Amino acid sequence: MKATRLHLQLKKAWFITGLFLIGLLQAPAQDQQVADSLANIYREQNLPDTAKLRVLNALAFYETRNLDLALQYAQEAIALATRLNDYINLHKGYFQTGNKKRLKGDLTEAITAYFKSIEAARKANYLVGMGKCYSAIADIYSISNNHKNAMLYYRRGIDVLLKANDSLLYATAVFNAGDELLKRNYFDSALVYFKKSGTIFSRINYLSGIAYNMGNLGMVYAHLGNPALAEQSINTSIKMLEEQEDYSPVCTYLLSMSSIYEKKKEFPAAFNYAQRSLQLALAYDLKEERSKANEQLSILYEATGNKEQALMYYKEFIRYRDSVNNLHAVQQMADLRTDYEVSKKQVEVDLLHQQKRNQRNILISLAVILLLTIAILTALFRFYKIIAREKQRSEKLLLNILPAETAAELKAKGTVDAVKFDEVTVLFTDFVQFSKQAEHIAPEVLVKSIDAYFRKFDEVSTAFGLEKIKTVGDSYMCAGGLPTVNKTHATDVVAAALQMNAYVTESLNKEDGLAHFEIRIGIHTGPVIAGIVGIKKWQYDIWGDTVNIASRMESAGMPGKVNCSESTMQIIRKHYVCEYRGEIEVKNRGSLNMYFITGEKKL
Numbered sequence: 001m002k003a004t005r006l007h008l009q010l011k012k013a014w015f016i017t018g019l020f021l022i023g024l025l026q027a028p029a030q031d032q033q034v035a036d037s038l039a040n041i042y043r044e045q046n047l048p049d050t051a052k053l054r055v056l057n058a059l060a061f062y063e064t065r066n067l068d069l070a071l072q073y074a075q076e077a078i079a080l081a082t083r084l085n086d087y088i089n090l091h092k093g094y095f096q097t098g099n100k101k102r103l104k105g106d107l108t109e110a111i112t113a114y115f116k117s118i119e120a121a122r123k124a125n126y127l128v129g130m131g132k133c134y135s136a137i138a139d140i141y142s143i144s145n146n147h148k149n150a151m152l153y154y155r156r157g158i159d160v161l162l163k164a165n166d167s168l169l170y171a172t173a174v175f176n177a178g179d180e181l182l183k184r185n186y187f188d189s190a191l192v193y194f195k196k197s198g199t200i201f202s203r204i205n206y207l208s209g210i211a212y213n214m215g216n217l218g219m220v221y222a223h224l225g226n227p228a229l230a231e232q233s234i235n236t237s238i239k240m241l242e243e244q245e246d247y248s249p250v251c252t253y254l255l256s257m258s259s260i261y262e263k264k265k266e267f268p269a270a271f272n273y274a275q276r277s278l279q280l281a282l283a284y285d286l287k288e289e290r291s292k293a294n295e296q297l298s299i300l301y302e303a304t305g306n307k308e309q310a311l312m313y314y315k316e317f318i319r320y321r322d323s324v325n326n327l328h329a330v331q332q333m334a335d336l337r338t339d340y341e342v343s344k345k346q347v348e349v350d351l352l353h354q355q356k357r358n359q360r361n362i363l364i365s366l367a368v369i370l371l372l373t374i375a376i377l378t379a380l381f382r383f384y385k386i387i388a389r390e391k392q393r394s395e396k397l398l399l400n401i402l403p404a405e406t407a408a409e410l411k412a413k414g415t416v417d418a419v420k421f422d423e424v425t426v427l428f429t430d431f432v433q434f435s436k437q438a439e440h441i442a443p444e445v446l447v448k449s450i451d452a453y454f455r456k457f458d459e460v461s462t463a464f465g466l467e468k469i470k471t472v473g474d475s476y477m478c479a480g481g482l483p484t485v486n487k488t489h490a491t492d493v494v495a496a497a498l499q500m501n502a503y504v505t506e507s508l509n510k511e512d513g514l515a516h517f518e519i520r521i522g523i524h525t526g527p528v529i530a531g532i533v534g535i536k537k538w539q540y541d542i543w544g545d546t547v548n549i550a551s552r553m554e555s556a557g558m559p560g561k562v563n564c565s566e567s568t569m570q571i572i573r574k575h576y577v578c579e580y581r582g583e584i585e586v587k588n589r590g591s592l593n594m595y596f597i598t599g600e601k602k603l
Contacts, residue, residue, distance in 0.1 A: 034062045053080050053089045060096035064583065065566055065593045070100050087124035091117045095129065098136060105527040105545060107140050128169065131161035135173045142180050150180050168209075171200035175213055182216060187223045194220060211240035215253040222260040227269070230257065248587070251277045251289035258296050267304050274300060285435060288551075291317055291472050318472055418531035424481035425493040425525045425568060426542070426550035427466075429457070429500060431517035432559045434474040441515045449515040450474060456503050464496040469542060474517075475554075479542060482530055490525055490571040494597055497521045497562045505560055522553025523597075524565040552586045556594060566593040577601055 038059050041047075047055060056077035063070035077093035080086075094117035101110035114133045121129035134157030141150035154177035161170040178193030194217045201209035218233030234257055238250045254277035261270035278293035280286070294317040301310035431453075438446055454471055461468050461478045465486070469477040478496070481489030504519040526546035532539060549565060557563030569578045577598045583591040 034058075038062065049080060049084055050086075053077055053084065053086060056080065057089055057092045057096060060093065060100070064591065066570075067100050067104055067566070071097060074100065081120075087120045088126055088129075091120035091124060091126060091129045091133075093117075094120060095133060095136075098133075102136075102140065107144065111137055111140055127160050127164035128166055131157045131164055131166070131169060131173065133157075134160060135169075135176070138173075138180075139176070142176075142183075147180065147184050151177065154180065167200055167204050168206060171197045171204070171206070171209060174200070175209065175216075179216060182220060185223070187220050191217070191220045191224070207240060207244065208246075211237050211244065211246070212249065213237075214240070215249060218253065219256050219260065222257055227261075227266075230260075247280060247284045248286060248289060251281050251286060251293065254280070255289075255292055255296055258300070262296075262300060262303065265303075267300060270300055271297070282435060287430065287473065287475060287555075290435075316473070318470070418529050419483070420527065420529050421482050421485065422527050423489070423525060424479050424528050424542075424546070425490045425523060425571075426479045426528070426547055427477065427493050427497055428522045428551050428554035429476040430520050430554050431474045432520060434517055437515065437517065445513070445515055452514060453504065453507075457500055460496050460499045460503075464492040466492060466496055467540070470539060479528070482528070482542070490568055491575055493523055494562070494564070494568070494572050494576055497523060498597065498599065501560065501562055518559035520554050520557040520559060521562045522550055522555070522557050522564070523562065523568050524550035524553050525568040525571060549589065549592070552589055552592070553594065556584050556586055556592075558596070562597040564595050564597055566595075569593075569595045572597070575601060 038055055042052070042055050042059065056073050060070050060074035060077060063073060074093050074096040078090060078097070081090035081093055094113045098110045098113035098117060101107075101113055114137050118130050118133045121127075121133065134153045138150050138153035138157060141147075141153060154173060157173045158170065158177065161173055164170075174193050175197035178190045178197060181187075181190035181193060194213055198210065198213040198217065201213055214233045215237035218230045218235075218237060220230075221227075221233060222230035234253050237253060241247070241250045254273045258270045258273035258277065261267070261273065274293055274296045278290065278297065281290035281293050294313045298310045298313035298317055301307075301313060441449075454476060457476050457478075458468060464480070466478045466480045467482055469479055471477070478493075479489075480486070480493040480496075486492075501519060501521055504517070507514075508516050508518070510516065524546055526544070526549065528542040528544040528546050530540070530542045532541065553563050553565055563581075564572075564578070572578070577600070578595040579598055581594045581596060584594045586592050
């Protein structure tokens with residue numbers, strides 16, 4: 001179970017020469033509004049170079065709707081700062097370039113920009129800037145699972161921020177380094193880091209830092225065999241996070257504790273934590289956390305031999321008929337192969353006994369052997385036909401689970417290499433108020449209703465050449481532009497989304513004996529990694545920040561609407577009408593530009 005990383009909300013402060021700019025930046029406006037106002041000032045007023053430089057860096061910081069435009073401002077700031085030998089603003093220009101490149105998913109280019117930012121900050125003897133850059137580089141290496149480099153740059157950032165005497169930034173860097181160590185199971189070292197960061201957070205009374213720190217400390221104590229101290233720390237963290245109404249990490253901490261006790265085979269404690277996580281996720285309608293809690297409970301019941309309960313929670317975790325069918329098919333194939341091996345061995349034993357009993361009569365023995373041989377050949381032929389039929393069925397099921405290219409690679413190599421796609425479009429759907437309505441609907445009607453919706457979604461995604469990724473509870477996920485790359489992935493996904501939304505909307509007035517729900521749909525375009533993991537229950541899946549943002553587009557949408565991100569809008573705006581919603585605050589992501597797609601443009 002993963003730990004929880006602390007993301008510090010830094011102050012947005014830019015000191016720019018001129019009273020007109022000071023007043024602007026102190027106004028309670030959204031970032032993009034600030035960027036638009038600054039752009040007008042930049043274009044319309046003849047600013048001196050020093051003021052122009054600060055305006056450019058501010059524009060790069062506040063421009064959130066168009067990342068390419070933000071990068072352009074940053075490059076202009078870099079060029080002007082270089083000409084003026086202004087290393088502080090040169091550092092800021094490269095730092096903003098790294099931030100925007102990271103948001104676009106260009107991690108290599110982001111690291112390159114951060115290193116240039118460090119060099120400029122070093123020339124200006126700007127320790128805070130150097131420390132922030134080292135920490136940003138460490139975060140990228142951590143995301144990329146490069147533990148050695150992540151810890152190298154966390155330590156460099158910590159050393160520099162200690163000299164800079166910035167307690168909050170220093171404590172945050174120490175905490176995140178501890179989180180990296182916890183993720184890699186270096187529990188003793190993680191404990192040292194968390195104790196150090198916790199002391200500083202307490203001294204400056206930074207409540208979010210204290211809560212996260214206590215939660216991660218609890219997980220460390222549990223791994224080190226101190227359950228009493230672990231529970232005390234976790235419960236303190238949970239109480240603080242609940243007061244701050246930050247419930248998602250609470251669920252994460254509870255499931256982490258459950259997983260730890262599961263590995264120790266202390267099942268009563270494991271069940272207790274998992275049940276608490278599920279109750280909290282249900283109370284606050286946390287879809288992802290609810291799904292994970294159901295999965296953990298399914299694992300626990302299976303480990304303790306309660307197959308019935310394990311299956312019930314597994315169904316709650318994922319209502320995916322193809323996976324269930326595949327599980328049955330695999331079991332049937334295993335049974336057939338077992339029967340065949342048993343029969344073959346039994347025939348050999350019978351043959352040996354028959355030969356011993358009939359040694360005195362060679363003719364009778366030969367006749368018996370001949371009869372047994374014919375019987376064996378007949379049985380083998382019959383089993384061969386059954387196995388061939390089951391093999392064909394298994395291959396059909398495999399193609400129903402994995403894309404054809406992935407299935408072919410799996411059969412040829414036994415493994416599947418992960419593939420990076422530079423640009424795909426991901427779609428998420430989710431039924432509104434599903435959990436609350438489901439409590440009042442008969443289970444068989446509920447399953448039949450969800451099945452009817454998802455069958456239609458499968459038809460639509462297939463018609464537009466999309467790849468269905470998975471269903472999680474009442475959420476449906478598909479993507480365009482993989483495993484075969486194409487240039488129409490964004491418009492294909494949008495067209496499919498509009499059809500799905502229209503179908504769901506029309507179904508609300510039907511009287512067909514099924515349960516009907518409103519739907520939210522979210523879309524985002526960006527890079528992903530695709531492949532399969534593990535050796536059981538294969539599933540083609542995709543990972544990356546693009547998937548997380550697409551999910552946030554869905555959760556931040558409105559019933560009966562198709563909500564998309566800035567990157568998707570830029571691709572489809574020539575073909576579809578996009579209604580700008582403004583910047584919407586997204587959990588753990590800050591503010592993101594969002595758009596409702598209302599239909600095709602009339603040419």
